[in-house]
Amino acid sequence: MPEGKDAPEVAPCCPPLTSPDLSAEDARTMAEMFKALGDPVRVLLFSRVASHSGGEVCVCDLGDLGVSQPTVSHHLKKLRDAGLVTSERRGTWVYYRVAPGVLARMGTMVSAR
Incomplete structure (x- = not known):
């Protein structure tokens, strides 16, 4: 590869994922969120x-996921513990919604600047 003024200018392969001033606390939080999403279920x-109309969904309306109801509950707890979703019990049923600001934070983390 030629060097000097005749060398072709090489563009970086891709933009950085985030700004270099990401705090250690933000990094830990984001890692927990992405870790929780490390399972296909x-x-x-x-x-x-996130895609349910009305911004929330009853656990009874999540549909068949190919796993048992106790397994669904376990995975929803993992999402809740990671701060990705919130839940509210109404009578017999529990309703889930994406935690405020989560999609924006995750989008900022992975979008090109």
Whole structure:
């Protein structure tokens, strides 16, 4: 590869994922969120909650995920513990919604600047 003024200018392969001033606390929080999404069932659950009309979904309306109800509950707890979703009990049923600001934070983390 030629060097000097005749060398072709090489563009970086991709823009950085985030700004270099990400705090250690923000990094830890984001790592926990992305770690929670490291399971396909949790990604599917998060997607169903995030895309449901009205901004929330009853656990009874999540549909068949190919796993048992106790397993669904376990995965929803993991999403809740990671701060990705919130829940509210109404009588017999529990309703889930994406936690405020989560999609924006995650989008900022992975979008090009």
